[in-house]
Amino acid sequence: KCETKQLFIINPDPRSLWKVVEPPTDAPYPKSHLDAAGLVRGDIRIAAASRRGRSHEHAGSFRDDDFYINHCQETGWSVMLVADGAGSAVNSREGSRIAVKTAGDYLLNQLSGVKGVHLKQHITAWEGSDQQATINAMLHHFKQAATLAVNSIQNEAICAEQPVKSYSTTLLATVALRTDNELFAAAFWLGDGAIGAHSPSGKVRILGNPDSGEYAGQTRFLDQSIIADPSFSGRISVGKWNDVSHLILMTDGVSDPLFETDNGLRSDEKWTRLVDELNPVLTDASIAPERLGDWLNFFSTGNHDDRTIAVLW
Template sequence: MPKVNFAFANAKVGSAYLSRVDATSHYGEAVTIQEIKFSHDIGIGFNPETQELYGTPTLDGDYQLFIKWTTDGKSSHFSEALMIVNPDPRSLWKIIEPPADDKYFKPNTDNQMINQSGVNIAAASRRGRSHEHIGSFRDDDFFISHDSETGWSIMIVADGAGSAQNSRRGSELASETAGSYLSKQMQGESGQKLKSLIQDWQPESQKQIGPLFSELYKNAAKLAVNAIESEAIDMAQTTKSYSTTLLATVSIRINDELFAAAFWMGDGAIAAYGPVGKVRLLGMPDSGEYAGQTRFLDNDAINDSSFNNRIMIGKWTEITHLILMTDGVSDPYFETDNGLTSSDKWDLLVNEILPCLQSDETAEKLTEWLNFFSPGNHDDRTIAISW
């Protein structure tokens, strides 16, 4: 019997498979495969006309193929070959619940929806697969609010440091403290004064807006740090064990224009998007020397002379979405700091979340969407959107 080698691609569970079977005779004869049988029913078949294996594998493992072939169309021969079906990477991830009696228990998911006076705001947060796999908590958090009387909206996302034991509480404290302070200020004289200046938007008015938001954000950051430091003292923990990022926007829509003041401490992303093909990045992420390294909210950052560089203000027409996200979302979609400036990548992101925003259950749909699979990107994910 002539010696023949058979070659075909490995398969993966759950992924459509199509591979030609290349048969090579040691004597150079043309080989025609007449039939292939499988040791197990794994969802794969053979098409003798195209000489291709096809289907969607349902089981992973190594499986024996029994191949009937010929070189002259008269006599048939039989050989065996091994087919490797790799598992779906998603199936390898465990889902372990964190301890329900933990002092800083946090649900695996959270979401909120605001629909007032034509303003829509949604936020969703989800525990990452890397946390699910080891039974640890979601470290991300968020805060959203809208005042229908004044028109001011607040959005905040925070990412607790994965290496910090109590960061899930740190992100919660920072979000709630800063969010509550900013909401209260925008309901009072500060909000009224800023609204008047924004409506006027003359050069002299614009000069006053920056310093006012600098003071607001510095106070919000100080209060957040104070809340974390107080908690650390009460719980006999180190302040660093509560480390968190903090990204925030204070915004208002006046007629067909959107004004936003953004504060960016850490990684993640903030952007004013719209129309299609146009994006305005409201700051830049803090990136370190290695993956996952970033800047966290603390007194050193607040007292740094470059603090005001973390604040960006603007007023634009045709903005359809104001978006904040932690790096669990920005990393898989934009990959690099340069990627954040790509309008094509933002178009892709917005197109993927639009069905969620058009749903009657926007917040819940966003939470489901955050469960998308991206190889190598398994961190907590949080997003807040105003439209």
């Protein structure tokens, strides 16, 4: 009688190993696990969503990401920001919220009324002097927005008697204006993540460079040293195009699994693949924010951070 013994090892589905744990009810700065918002103003459609990552679900901690979207009907300017609170900073979820709200409100205010109309005239004309005036204005506005955000975070840290660094956050911001068939956009980029302007032909313009350090996960965060840095202007990009259909901002929870490397971030093919995935989600603008929140739940091995994305199309 002959017997053969074999060892079978059954590995569980990795998705089944993740727990979903609620944060302590007495934890400071509570934040919803999923947030989504959208707006439709004429031919302008914006949708944004932010979702707690599986690593935060498993650890029972709050979402550290945040976003801001708004639009001025009077002048036609749109404002979008995303922020990623540092995972190692205990109060970073509040830092990201303060940063996007403070900077976003300031930018919207500056682009409303007479100031917004005057800047729109420069962009419509777009001669050499108009371009320089626009660049100067954007440098001023983004620097002021960053300064106000830093000051607001510092004020909160003082009131809460917490270290300022415990509120560390990245900040990516854009202001955009559609004029006839053209899109103007200016971007401020601090930290990791991505900002891209994509055209139907498949071409992408990357509006800045991600900050990366010597090891994975290392980046730069918003503080006074960033504002005082002589290279601050290098964080700002300005462009006007007649072939852009989507302006997209995202935190690294989205960009890391989609693009993987800095070279991947500049791949037209990878951006086109992303837009092809998003188009069915964005078909109905009235429910696009909720569907975007669902889309953010995609599974990618080794990528379980918070995910936030904002799209103008």
